[in-house]
Amino acid sequence: MTLSIWRYAHLTLALLSFIFLSMASITGSILAFYTIKDNTSPYCIHDLNRISIAQTLSVLQSKIQEISELEINEKSYVKLQGIDRNGEEVKGYINPKTGDILGKLQIAPPLIQWVTSLHRSLFLHETGRILVGINSFLLFLIAISGGILVLKRQKKFWNFFSKIKGITFSQYYHTLFGRFMLIPISIISITGSYLCMERFNFFSKNAQKIINYSDSFDSSNKVLSYKDIPIFSQIKLSEVRKIEFPFSDDPDEYFIVKLKDKELTVSPLTGAIISQLNYPISKRLATISLDLHTGRTHVIWAVILFISCLYILFFIESGFTITWKRGNHRLKNKYSPSESRIIILVGSENGSTFNFAHAIHQQLISQNYLSYLTELNKYQVFPKAEYMLVLTSTYGMGEAPSNARKFETLVRKNPQNHSIKCSVLGFGSKSYDDFCLFAENIDKQIKMEPWSESILDLHTVNNKSIEEFVEWIKKWNNKTGIKLYAESKFYRSRPENVIKMKIEEVYIPKDTKETFIIKINPGKKSFTSGDILAVYPYKAPNERYYSIAKVNHQIQISIKYYPSGLASEYLINRNKGDYIYGKIINNTSFHFPDKANKVVMIANGTGIGPFLGMMDQNLKKIKTYLYCGFRQRSEIVDRYRSFLEEQINKGNLERYNFSFSLDSENKYVMNLLQKDKDFLVHLLEEGGVIMICGALRMQMSVEKVLDEIVFENSLKKCIDYKKNRQILIDCY
Numbered sequence: 001m002t003l004s005i006w007r008y009a010h011l012t013l014a015l016l017s018f019i020f021l022s023m024a025s026i027t028g029s030i031l032a033f034y035t036i037k038d039n040t041s042p043y044c045i046h047d048l049n050r051i052s053i054a055q056t057l058s059v060l061q062s063k064i065q066e067i068s069e070l071e072i073n074e075k076s077y078v079k080l081q082g083i084d085r086n087g088e089e090v091k092g093y094i095n096p097k098t099g100d101i102l103g104k105l106q107i108a109p110p111l112i113q114w115v116t117s118l119h120r121s122l123f124l125h126e127t128g129r130i131l132v133g134i135n136s137f138l139l140f141l142i143a144i145s146g147g148i149l150v151l152k153r154q155k156k157f158w159n160f161f162s163k164i165k166g167i168t169f170s171q172y173y174h175t176l177f178g179r180f181m182l183i184p185i186s187i188i189s190i191t192g193s194y195l196c197m198e199r200f201n202f203f204s205k206n207a208q209k210i211i212n213y214s215d216s217f218d219s220s221n222k223v224l225s226y227k228d229i230p231i232f233s234q235i236k237l238s239e240v241r242k243i244e245f246p247f248s249d250d251p252d253e254y255f256i257v258k259l260k261d262k263e264l265t266v267s268p269l270t271g272a273i274i275s276q277l278n279y280p281i282s283k284r285l286a287t288i289s290l291d292l293h294t295g296r297t298h299v300i301w302a303v304i305l306f307i308s309c310l311y312i313l314f315f316i317e318s319g320f321t322i323t324w325k326r327g328n329h330r331l332k333n334k335y336s337p338s339e340s341r342i343i344i345l346v347g348s349e350n351g352s353t354f355n356f357a358h359a360i361h362q363q364l365i366s367q368n369y370l371s372y373l374t375e376l377n378k379y380q381v382f383p384k385a386e387y388m389l390v391l392t393s394t395y396g397m398g399e400a401p402s403n404a405r406k407f408e409t410l411v412r413k414n415p416q417n418h419s420i421k422c423s424v425l426g427f428g429s430k431s432y433d434d435f436c437l438f439a440e441n442i443d444k445q446i447k448m449e450p451w452s453e454s455i456l457d458l459h460t461v462n463n464k465s466i467e468e469f470v471e472w473i474k475k476w477n478n479k480t481g482i483k484l485y486a487e488s489k490f491y492r493s494r495p496e497n498v499i500k501m502k503i504e505e506v507y508i509p510k511d512t513k514e515t516f517i518i519k520i521n522p523g524k525k526s527f528t529s530g531d532i533l534a535v536y537p538y539k540a541p542n543e544r545y546y547s548i549a550k551v552n553h554q555i556q557i558s559i560k561y562y563p564s565g566l567a568s569e570y571l572i573n574r575n576k577g578d579y580i581y582g583k584i585i586n587n588t589s590f591h592f593p594d595k596a597n598k599v600v601m602i603a604n605g606t607g608i609g610p611f612l613g614m615m616d617q618n619l620k621k622i623k624t625y626l627y628c629g630f631r632q633r634s635e636i637v638d639r640y641r642s643f644l645e646e647q648i649n650k651g652n653l654e655r656y657n658f659s660f661s662l663d664s665e666n667k668y669v670m671n672l673l674q675k676d677k678d679f680l681v682h683l684l685e686e687g688g689v690i691m692i693c694g695a696l697r698m699q700m701s702v703e704k705v706l707d708e709i710v711f712e713n714s715l716k717k718c719i720d721y722k723k724n725r726q727i728l729i730d731c732y
């Protein structure tokens with residue numbers, strides 16, 4: 001329960017501030033990078049803590065006639081203003097040990113000034129600063145809630161940095177890096193918030209303490225040399241912010257020495273401290289905050305800040321990936337809970353248990369079982385249920401995942417009115433003491449219900465083991481007589497680059513479903529006719545390849561239906577609006593040759609599929625001819641025919657010839673080729689291209705015919721034309 005509260009808090013805070021945080025991280029990383037560059041500049045003096053004010057001033061005395069100001073900035077650059085021995089103005093960075101001028105004063109480049117303003121106030125002045133302050137604080141809360149989530153995940157405080165168990169890629173790295181970045185990100189956010197509050201005078205600035213010392217001097221006193229002023233020998237340059245020098249020998253003129261924590265007024269005649277102004281603690285904290293927030297004082301810290309900014313961007317990305325994956329298991333059911341015979345109830349925090357449940361549900365639906373899939377929290381009375389499958393993970397100290405917390409109460413409140421065959425499958429990790437404890441608890445509870453008929457003992461799956469899951473499938477199949485796939489390979493995770501694609505149309509002819517057409521929207525994925533679509537039925541790793549056509553920016557596939565074929569059975573049972581998983585494979589060796597003078601397309605059956613797209617894409621109006629063999633005249637052949645007529649009207653196709661092997665004509669595509677042999681021979685001689693798509697047997701017969709007719713007229717054979725890419729083949 002508490003895990004979820006923190007998770008929602010973490011997510012809500014991230015949602016509230018992610019735009020700001022993205023901007024702040026990008027600008028922050030640029031500023032940190034600039035600071036790193038600045039901190040490694042030759043003006044930067046690293047051992048200021050070894051040089052006293054007196055040493056530097058004594059060295060400068062020999063070179064500079066009059067010093068008006070010496071300033072040491074946060075990057076440890078020593079800046080001097082004065083007049084040299086030739087009466088020229090000096091304004092630049094110096095080496096405090098030698099007194100040499102290192103270079104002229106610099107200001108930040110305009111881009112950095114622009115980025116700084118954006119980072120500090122979003123160009124919105126005071127309002128912007130308030131927004132920045134609020135979001136900094138939100139970042140702090142995100143870091144804290146994230147830290148608590150890690151603690152909850154690792155269970156014990158001393159396990160905070162131990163191995164992370166049982167989670168997905170994004171979660172693993174989100175947690176792993178989150179632990180290390182917790183401290184720097186907390187510091188960035190606290191200091192950012194503090195600087196905002198300080199800017200708006202949240203803290204008292206009156207806590208200044210002024211101490212006056214009496215100073216006795218007589219008018220005969222001369223200005224002391226720097227080394228004789230005791231405080232100058234005591235204070236190191238690392239302590240100094242600025243020294244303002246007296247304008248003349250006037251006894252009312254003093255050195256103003258501004259240090260990190262106080263300001264001293266020092267008499268040049270006696271060397272005595274005339275007054276001391278202690279800065280309020282809030283100002284000192286503001287300086288420390290600025291040092292920590294900007295990394296201006298230490299290059300290593302600036303590097304850590306730079307890395308932290310980049311990690312904040314990573315956390316935003318990975319955090320949203322985790323959330324998206326969790327939300328990606330929204331349920332779409334074909335049947336209602338009241339009519340369904342098989343009820344699958346899922347308890348899952350991070351979605352992996354849903355993947356197993358989906359695999360079962362989809363198989364049941366495609367075998368025409370009335371299956372209903374929902375979360376354990378949506379438990380209700382299922383009047384027609386025969387089977388109930390409960391798949392659930394365990395979290396925390398044997399607690400329920402968040403979508404299963406109400407289940408125990410709901411079961412008590414909603415007794416089923418007839419007997420249901422139940423079985424519970426627990427998902428967990430043996431690295432936790434309470435392995436699958438929640439599944440165990442609900443298994444006991446369900447078994448006690450009078451309506452439940454337990455058909456299997458509780459079965460557990462450690463670390464999402466597919467083998468252990470399949471063991472359960474086998475047992476369940478045996479008990480129920482229902483045949484779910486009982487091989488591990490069906491449940492392995494999908495290969496890379498597989499995307500979800502929406503089905504736009506499933507065209508099943510009324511006369512025979514031997515061949516059907518499916519249209520799919522691949523989203524933004526680019527492709528062309530002749531490419532291949534690998535389809536993954538039930539998200540299983542077994543893939544089935546189809547040559548695709550691009551028609552109206554959609555994938556169009558002509559599919560031969562095999563009643564027990566995994567993929568064709570799966571696809572014929574999809575509906576418009578369903579999603580399938582697939583991968584588009586670029587098949588350059590079978591793209592339309594748009595530089596050829598003429599193209600002949602030879603196909604049989606569904607091999608016509610990619611050619612339909614190629615002619616539709618024939619914008620250059622290359623003379624194209626189609627020869628295609630079918631078994632018999634049918635509705636789908638008529639559909640092809642009307643598409644081809646359209647293409648002829650558009651000028652994309654010159655002509656087409658069909659043959660029907662089971663008709664009275666009893667002709668094959670090879671017969672069509674024989675008839676047009678002169679045309680084909682000329683076409684090849686003139687550099688035209690022949691493309692062949694369809695069954696392997698047809699390919700072999702076509703090649704044989706081509707060899708015969710070509711051999712009569714030239715010395716070349718198919719193999720030679722294949723080599724110079726005048727014959728292109730995609731057969732299966």
Ligand SMILES: Cc1cc2nc3c(=O)[nH]c(=O)nc-3n(C[C@H](O)[C@H](O)[C@H](O)COP(=O)(O)O)c2cc1C
Nearest residue numbers: 348349350351352353393394396428429432435436
């Ligand atoms: C924070 C956290 C706590 C977990 N606690 C337990 C536990 O107490 N017992 C257990 O058997 N498994 C535990 N697991 C492992 C999960 O139950 C296991 O990885 C499961 O397959 C996740 O399923 P899901 O992705 O559907 O949520 C825990 C995992 C995480 C990340």
